[in-house]
Amino acid sequence: MDFLGAFHPLVLHVPIGALIAAFLLEMVHYFRKSQALDQSVKIVLGFSAFTAIIAAIFGIFLSQKGGYQGLTLQIHQWSGIGVAVLSTMFFFLKSRLNSQSVWVAWGLNLTFLTIAGHFGGSLTHGEDFLLKDAPDFIKETFTSQNGSPLFIHPDSVDVFLDIIQPIAREKCNSCHNTNKKQGSLDLSEASTWKKGGKSGELFDPENTMQSLLLHRIFLPLDHEEHMPPKGQEQLIPSEVALIEWWLEHGMPFDKKVSDLQSNSRIVQILNSNFRPLDPYQVITVDPVDQSILDEFRANGITALTISRKSPLIEIRLAGVDTIGSDKIELLKKARDQIVKIDFQASGITNDHLKEIASFPNLIHLSLQQTNISNGAILNLKDLKYLQHLNVHSTSISDESIADLMALDKLRSLYLWNTNFSSEGIEKLKLARPNLELGELN
Template identity: 35%
Template sequence: MDQSAADIVIFFGRFHPLILHLPIGFLVLAFLMAFLSRKERFAYLRPAVGFVLLLGAISALVTATLGLMLARSGDYSEDLLFIHQWAGLILVILAFSSWFLYRQKEKKSTDKIQKAYWASLFVMMVFLAGAGHYGGSLTHGSTYLTQYMPNGLRALAGLPAQEKGPKLIKDLNEADVFADIVHPILEMRCNSCHNASKKKGDLQMHTRTALMKGGENGPVFVAGNVQESELIRRIHLPDIDDDHMPPKGKTQLSPDQITLLEWWIDKGAPFDKKVAEVQVNDEVNAILRTLADPDANKTEVEKLLASGTALADPEKIKAYKSRGISIKPLSNKENWLQVTLYKNDPVNEVLGELAEDFPEQITWLDLKDTPLSDAGMEHIAKFKNLTRLRAEKTGITDKGMSYLKELPYLEFLNIYGTSVGDEGIQYLQNSPNLRRLYVWESRVSKNGAARLQESSSQLEVNLGFEVTVVDSLTVEVLPVAVGN
């Protein structure tokens, strides 16, 4: 067969996955209708069984034919493909046999024909399940059915329990670069199409030998040369490109996973070296640390929010809402709360009540443009897990700022348009997690902001915008920020 004819065959073969659900639906429906119609109340289904069986048999024949065409692409394991093909062909024979026996049964129902009919139906369902299973194994790998099986069901099936989430590396320096770091990435993101059962593009990536062999386009990587490595080139293609990997619709590699693959190739694509034997820069080192400890690069605030807190009393929350107080979950889990008060609310009084009822749960407070005063700031100090406070355009002063030194997790603070000055923000010097401070149109000076910033290299103090006249026709408006 010449190449153009072969391409046409494979082109039509690719319709196999599109229609294979038709015979499944028809044949399962026919079986259920036949089974139910044995009861008098469902007897009205009996005349339709033969028609549905015929539709299932014809669609199974078309599906099997297209499957044989698709098999010519050579992208699949021959052993699994052999089983899947024959299971599908036998299924076609059984579907037509069931339809034929149904017709015979309707013409002349004998005990022998009845038994043959039901035997054919049951065996047909067995082969339908088998063909579907092996088809799924060809497409998604042999573990596709059990990969996410709960451990309870795994025990019933006689399978070993599996750990939830990624397997953590115990000793990072002793970890094998390929086996412990690179291979798990390929297993998660590439091997569903390039495994022992399926070799799309004549490429398998499930073992070292297969990976080094490459595919129909040659080697997938060039040791020591990231730019010339086909694997990396395809990863960076736009996701709408036909050559982009993983294909659009599949879970994509994360930036960290791409960085690790590039690091591995750049360092010569070692298969037998440990991490301690390979040069690691700061960026890669930070990513590697997360493989041993997922919280390694998280801030204290991120760790806090991820850890969750005790459940707030839902009746108390309901009571606040009935008074018009906006109080709602920060997310669908972890029990954190965010509260927004408005200019007509008795803010200081409400804050005192909230501090008594939810001292641990409230982590976001939005009090902008409200009658908040220093008395309310004293209550705010009791929200020990507060991470975000918006207090712009309120009546707070330097005295009120003194209470914020009691909040170790405060990360974001906006006091724009207040009377707070240099003395007030100095109370924040010992706030270890503060990252953003907005002080537009306050009494904070550049020098005061710079002094505060000296206490933390991670803090940015935003002073707003500065207008500079460049010439008679040009005005520049630039943001003024102190910090990194």
Template identity: 30%
Template sequence: MDILKQLLGRLHPLVVHLPIGFIIAGLLLQFVDRKKKEFTKVISLIYLWGAYVAVLACITGYLQYLGEGYSFNSVKIHLWSGIATALCCFILWARLATVSFAAMLQKIPVLVISGLLFVLISFTGHQGGNITHGEDYLVEPLPNTLKAALGYPVFEEKEIVLSETDWESAVFYTDVIAPILNNNCVSCHNPKKAKGELLLHSEESILTSGENGPVLTAHHPEKSDLFLRMELPKSNDRHMPPDGKRQPSKEAIKLVETWIAKGHPFTTTIGELKLPKSLFAPYFPKSEVMDYPPTEIAAAATDSIHYVKNFGLHVAPISERTNYLKVSALNLPTFTNADAPYLNAIAPQIALLDLGGTQITDDICTALAKLPNLTRVQLDHTQLTGSQLEQLKSLQYLKSINLSYTNFKEEYLSVLTEFKALEKVVLFNPEHHKTGTEYMNHGKTAVEYGNYTLPVISSDSIVY
């Protein structure tokens, strides 16, 4: 008997579609027949059938509630509105079929009952859907802004904030593991969704929930499903998060493994656990190496860019993300000091400039000093001696200067110590005697003299 009850209960999601179908068919027929009133008998019969199957749906629904362990509170509204729908369906049948025992119904306009039935069937259906699919089923695909406007909770990404100085004082669970779980797992494993009956949103639930028992075994990541499932290859069906969903990084999985291996502590700091820095280094803020100043700049006018391009210089943005430009005289070896005014129109945007192999002389520095955002400049294979380099002192972003194969005079090197941002100077010249890399400005600026050689060694001539 119990089996039958459960089986019937499980048929509820199927049976409910019958009253929906009949009622919608009845409503549509009423609309089609609104003038001629030829089908009233058929329509009333459809509503009678609708009422019968609505009762059946109510019974199976009640059995499902008993058999599947729903709390009464969660199904209450759906249950009562379902019964109301069945009742309303009977009333509409009685009104249309002009049944003798319900004569008083004839005073109510048909349209009112039909309208009520339509509202009831829609409402009940929606409530039922909410029970099986979750309340946010329809809202979930909406963009976050719209969800927030409708008053639904929004999935918030938690960032792992660690730094070079305070990483040891961070609490391992709260500051590292919780954000990893939140960003990769919690959207399915939360009190509302609870896939696999696993909840990963709070400390207690992580330890206790899960349909196959707890997912953590202290000190044994190799016995903990939480880690094992993430570690599996993506092609494996048991891999979590499922293929297609956001995946935790290799570093994050390693951290989860470490956390379990350390006995999944919730309050201990990283420093107390004596964990190596390398585990957390990927989360330290990175100072991105860029070839242009950190400030934003307005785009150069298209006309100006064309003007410079048509002259023969190569001009292009450094990347799609910035308006700073790279300008190169690669295809214009005839470029001279006198051509420098061509750069004026795009002067604020130039961050990379390659004038290597051109006819420029020391006086070009006057023009270069007018490029406030110049970050890297190549002046190699030219006649420069460095006598005017002093003028570039004002360029606060200038990071590297290439002066290889020039007539650079060592006496001007001291000028470069006053350059604030300078990291690299290339002075390679086969006619010089210096070799290798030297450092100045307290190690901040590397001076590359090059002139590397690979002396002949005995093995060079041994043929096996």
């Protein structure tokens, strides 16, 4: 079954070519009516319907093999089957349809075809494969640059969090993540890296070069155990060099680049193309209209963009005793642009936080010296960029450990003067070793 599945990528190109050829013939037939043409249209249409069915079946085999899932797969799957069904029906009913509905049928067929084709491609080559190498001006129009690139000196880059994890996210996590452990190996987090997978630990201290991770990477491309598997996007040389460099230093999870010796090649790689996952550059939103910022100001909300050319917004409501729901509603006008809110010593409550948590791009959230309670943290769980959370001098306690652990993107968490027990804090430290807790480094 797997064997046949592997032919899907090969077979599926046939119906695409055939269907388009049929359409072309139909066009020519339309201008210069001739019986022969009409006949050949039918033949080619039949052929493409047949091959579409086979491609669909192989596709289903391939999907069982695993390694794909998620929304992209579903769309690809149903549109693919749709092409097969539609082309066969069209083949049988063509002679009975009047001239307009013929064109309608062609339209339907071709749209389904393009959908299936596009999503199939992004499954194999990653979402942005279409635009990745587009010339600059196209890329500019489609992905808006916000703010000039922040000059980050490599020395403040966390080796695991900012270099290795982004590579894993791009090249490995599609098969090795929390809910789909290919070879029972989960590479989504420091702790799971350490655990390793079915064939043992990834790192071998005595003999670094022979470590399982490097071994699998260096296997020849078509070797069955080569990682990432053939057909998936391969590691580029600089990524391999970085992983090797990381392992040479004992696969550390709490080190900064400046803590490791980096040879000139590594420094060159870091400077040129490796930016840590900096949400400020990843979030792309349109700027909010100035009138909204003025409206904020008029209602006593201090609001300004993080830099003159950036659409991202910081909000300061520190010291404001009554945070009425009117203020929260007002803030929603810029919910995508708001990346930082300072509620220090304000009247913010748990259910206010429910609303705030719906702001998708929040990176900094200051709740210190307020009377939010343990339930508050739960609301924040699906903030995918939340890196800095400050809850010092609040009544938060060990009860919130689980919720806090769920915030996997967190890089700094300030718990001073809260009801957290020292064991609770130790637990947190163990689970998230490189989380900044406001203790002296």
